[in-house]
Amino acid sequence: MEPFKVTILGCASAKPTPRxxxxxxxxxxxxxLFMIDCGEGTQIQIMKYGIKLSRLRRIFISHLHGDHCxxxxxxxxxxxxxxxxxxxxxxxxxxxMRVLKPLIxxxxxxxxxxxxxxxxxxNIIYEDDTIAVxxxxxxxRLPCCGFVFREKPKLPHINRAMTDFHGVPTCMFNRIKNxxxxxxxxxxxxxxxxxxxxxxPPRSYAFISDTLPLKAVASEVKGVDLLYHEATxxxxxxxxxxxxxxxxxxxxxxxxKSADVGxxxxxxxxxxxxxxxxxxxxxxxxxPNTDLTYxxxxxxx
Amino acid sequence: MEPFKVTILGCASAKPTPRxxxxxxxxxxxxxLFMIDCGEGTQIQIMKYGIKLSRLRRIFISHLHGDHCxxxxxxxxxxxxxxxxxxxxxxxxxxxMRVLKPLIxxxxxxxxxxxxxxxxxxNIIYEDDTIAVxxxxxxxRLPCCGFVFREKPKLPHINRAMTDFHGVPTCMFNRIKNxxxxxxxxxxxxxxxxxxxxxxPPRSYAFISDTLPLKAVASEVKGVDLLYHEATxxxxxxxxxxxxxxxxxxxxxxxxKSADVGxxxxxxxxxxxxxxxxxxxxxxxxxPNTDLTYxxxxxxx
Numbered sequence: 001m002e003p004f005k006v007t008i009l010g011c012a013s014a015k016p017t018p019r020x021x022x023x024x025x026x027x028x029x030x031x032x033l034f035m036i037d038c039g040e041g042t043q044i045q046i047m048k049y050g051i052k053l054s055r056l057r058r059i060f061i062s063h064l065h066g067d068h069c070x071x072x073x074x075x076x077x078x079x080x081x082x083x084x085x086x087x088x089x090x091x092x093x094x095x096x097m098r099v100l101k102p103l104i105x106x107x108x109x110x111x112x113x114x115x116x117x118x119x120x121x122x123n124i125i126y127e128d129d130t131i132a133v134x135x136x137x138x139x140x141r142l143p144c145c146g147f148v149f150r151e152k153p154k155l156p157h158i159n160r161a162m163t164d165f166h167g168v169p170t171c172m173f174n175r176i177k178n179x180x181x182x183x184x185x186x187x188x189x190x191x192x193x194x195x196x197x198x199x200x201p202p203r204s205y206a207f208i209s210d211t212l213p214l215k216a217v218a219s220e221v222k223g224v225d226l227l228y229h230e231a232t233x234x235x236x237x238x239x240x241x242x243x244x245x246x247x248x249x250x251x252x253x254x255x256x257k258s259a260d261v262g263x264x265x266x267x268x269x270x271x272x273x274x275x276x277x278x279x280x281x282x283x284x285x286x287x288p289n290t291d292l293t294y295x296x297x298x299x300x301x
Numbered sequence: 302m303e304p305f306k307v308t309i310l311g312c313a314s315a316k317p318t319p320r321x322x323x324x325x326x327x328x329x330x331x332x333x334l335f336m337i338d339c340g341e342g343t344q345i346q347i348m349k350y351g352i353k354l355s356r357l358r359r360i361f362i363s364h365l366h367g368d369h370c371x372x373x374x375x376x377x378x379x380x381x382x383x384x385x386x387x388x389x390x391x392x393x394x395x396x397x398m399r400v401l402k403p404l405i406x407x408x409x410x411x412x413x414x415x416x417x418x419x420x421x422x423x424n425i426i427y428e429d430d431t432i433a434v435x436x437x438x439x440x441x442r443l444p445c446c447g448f449v450f451r452e453k454p455k456l457p458h459i460n461r462a463m464t465d466f467h468g469v470p471t472c473m474f475n476r477i478k479n480x481x482x483x484x485x486x487x488x489x490x491x492x493x494x495x496x497x498x499x500x501x502p503p504r505s506y507a508f509i510s511d512t513l514p515l516k517a518v519a520s521e522v523k524g525v526d527l528l529y530h531e532a533t534x535x536x537x538x539x540x541x542x543x544x545x546x547x548x549x550x551x552x553x554x555x556x557x558k559s560a561d562v563g564x565x566x567x568x569x570x571x572x573x574x575x576x577x578x579x580x581x582x583x584x585x586x587x588x589p590n591t592d593l594t595y596x597x598x599x600x601x602x
Contacts, residue, residue: 015382018348040375041342047319066378066408070371074323074341077367078316099407106400107367 002030004151004203004301006226008293009045011267013232013246014067016040021295022067023268025228026051027149027205029131035059036147036207042071043078049296054084058126060133061092062209063144064099072100076108089114091125091133093143120145122220136220138211140245146208148221149301156196166190203301206261210268212242213251218259226301227256228293231266234278249279253286267293303331305452305504305602307527309594310346312568314533314547315368317341322596323368324569326529327352328450328506330432336360337448337508343372344379350597354385359427361434362393363510364445365400373401377409390415392426392434394444421446423521437521439512441546447509449522450602457497467491504602507562511569513543514552519560527602528557529594532567535579550580554587568594 005028010021022039026046033056035042046053056079061069072090079088092100094117101115118125118135120143126133130152135145155177163173168182168190176182182190206221208229221227232246241248247255249266256264264287269276276292283290291299306329311322323340327347334357336343347354357380362370373391380389393401395418402416419426419436421444427434431453436446456478464474469483469491477483483491507522509530522528533547542549548556550567557565565588570577577593584591592600 015379016345016348018345021345040372041345044317044319044322044342047317064407066375070375070378070408071341074367074371077371081316095407099404103400103404106365106396107371 001200003028004030004205005298006205006228006301007049007051007298008267008295009042009049010039010295011269011293012039012067013268013270014065015271016067017271020269020271021045022071023209024071025207029149029151031055032057034133034149037062037068037209038071038075039067040070040074043075045295046075053079053082056084057087057089059088059090059092060125060147061090061096062138062146062207063140063142064093064096065142065210068209069096069100073103073107076104076113080108088112089116089126091116091118093117093145094119095143118145136206136208136217138209138217139214140210140212144209144211146206146211146217146220148207148224149205151202151204153202154199156192156199159195159197162195166195168195205301208252208255210245211247212245213247213255218255221255221259221261223260223262225262226265226299227259227261227263228265228267229255230268231279231283232268232270234273234282237270237272249283250286253283253290256283256287256290262289263299264290265293265299266290302501304329305331305506306599307506307529307602308350308352308599309568309596310343310350311340311596312570312594313340313368314569314571315366316572317368318572321570321572322346323372324510325372326508330450330452332356333358335434335450338363338369338510339372339376340368341371341375344376346596347376354380354383357385358388358390360389360391360393361426361448362391362397363439363447363508364441364443365394365397366441366443366511369510370397370401374404374408377405377414381409389413390417390427392417392419394418394446395420396444419446437507437509437518439510439518440515441511441513445510445512447507447512447518447521449505449507449525451505452503454503455500457500460496460498463496467496469496506602509553509556511546512548513546514548514556519556522556522560522562524561524563526563527566527600528560528562528564529566529568530556531569532580532584533569533571535574535583538571538573550584551587554584554591557584557588557591563590564600565591566594566600567591
């Protein structure tokens with residue numbers, strides 16, 4: 001199966017620690033790389049984990065707090081030094097055009113970088129034959145969006161045993177996969193469904209960035225295979241979470257449960273936690289299929 | 302003796318490597334901290350080496366290439382989160398007000414940060430009773446300055462044996478240190494020089510950022526105790542150094558030699574060098590009292 005996987009480059013919250021770097025993730029989708037958020041030091045993480053910058057196509061910035069975007073000028077500057085910035089598109093909140101773009105323009109020979117500002121709302125901001133990416137408005141201290149990456153349905157597979165049996169020439173395979181029946185020389189019609197097997201179901205990944213816990217998120221991410229949800233605090237700090245517009249591990253797990261997702265991963269840990277097992281245990285009590293994220297971990301979608 | 306020392310936070314050149322972080326240094330001058338340059342990831346280095354952000358007073362940015370300033374928004378944002386940004390002054394090239402300040406303003410509640418833009422030239426940009434900092438124009442691909450930190454001459458020490466012998470009351474000590482002679486009850490005049498011993502000579506540190514090798518630098522840094530000079534390349538890459546407006550290790554050593562400095566330290570290593578011994582050996586052949594800088598090293602001025 002073609003890859004669709006998420007590698008964690010950073011899972012700290014606003015204040016980085018010697019243990020954790022600020023938020024950034026790499027999605028490897030069928031060989032092309034998408035980045036979500038780009039906290040300070042992301043380019044160093046990329047080198048550390050051997051990620052091929054030449055395959056990076058798009059960067060999605062959830063909001064303009066520094067721990068989600070301050071690595072962008074440096075990363076783009078390095079791409080520029082390496083002559084690799086020709087195909088990069090940056091999807092960023094509109095305000096980023098005022099506060100981030102001047103620095104990028106100044107430092108990155110950015111004429112070949114495409115800026116694609118998006119507005120706060122529920123919109124498809126990228127789409128091709130294989131995937132669609134939509135934003136989902138979150139509730140934080142400034143405009144912030146989550147992202148849902150939905151693979152598009154794939155064509156069915158040719159069932160070689162059946163095509164051989166019915167004498168279907170290979171030049172017909174593509175039309176059959178696209179739903180055309182096969183007519184044998186004697187006029188017999190073989191329905192395309194008999195000549196194919198179902199494709200793997202399309203996969204989906206949702207990234208829920210800094211936010212108060214939202215019911216709307218649960219309905220928007222209904223049934224996704226993999227959900228990343230921030231879980232900055234434990235439930236014992238629920239009041240602090242509310243004040244700072246963040247989510248607790250228990251709240252994230254409740255969203256995963258009511259959305260009936262395949263698997264939940266959490267991150268964006270407050271620096272007050274020396275280890276995050278407290279957060280993990282709290283989430284697993286509600287949604288057992290939960291895991292912590294750590295720098296360098298990769299999750300299949 | 303009160304401290305005057307330099308700690309290296311990063312010594313990479315433009316492209317950071319898994320081994321080296323981009324440029325930043327901390328000067329501990331009599332308990333107050335000054336920062337020179339602030340490449341991406343500097344705040345992480347500060348945590349790693351246990352540097353007390355509460356003592357940081359001034360940041361000097363040599364030029365606006367990313368590897369010398371992209372850590373600034375994140376550092377100031379963290380200072381802001383910690384409530385420590387009240388006393389910070391940022392000395393930066395004028396263009397920084399256009400390209401860096403908007404991002405800092407947006408992210409750092411920066412109303413208490415003082416921006417002190419400086420123009421390209423040879424000027425004193427900071428001075429108090431104990432130290433003066435002046436800029437020195439360098440020749441790079443954009444406006445870039447070096448900095449010289451010169452301790453001011455200190456008052457002489459009281460020679461307790463002599464003041465006891467002549468019966469000088471302690472309330473006179475400060476006036477004697479400031480050059481007033483002591484008149485004994487019998488009218489005898491004891492010159493202040495006989496009652497004091499010389500203070501330690503004032504110390505000086507020069508930071509020479511990205512530049513072509515300049516004769517003017519050698520005269521400007523004449524006799525400094527400690528000279529940091531970039532040495533991006535070995536002499537075998539002299540042509541490349543010239544093209545990119547950088548200095549070779551041999552050129553840096555020649556400047557140290559003709560300036561007759563106390564000690565030379567080099568850094569800003571090109572990522573092409575797996576280890577920097579080639580650069581060190583080349584420099585030491587010309588100026589023996591040379592050392593490499595590495596992250597975490599501290600040098601007394």
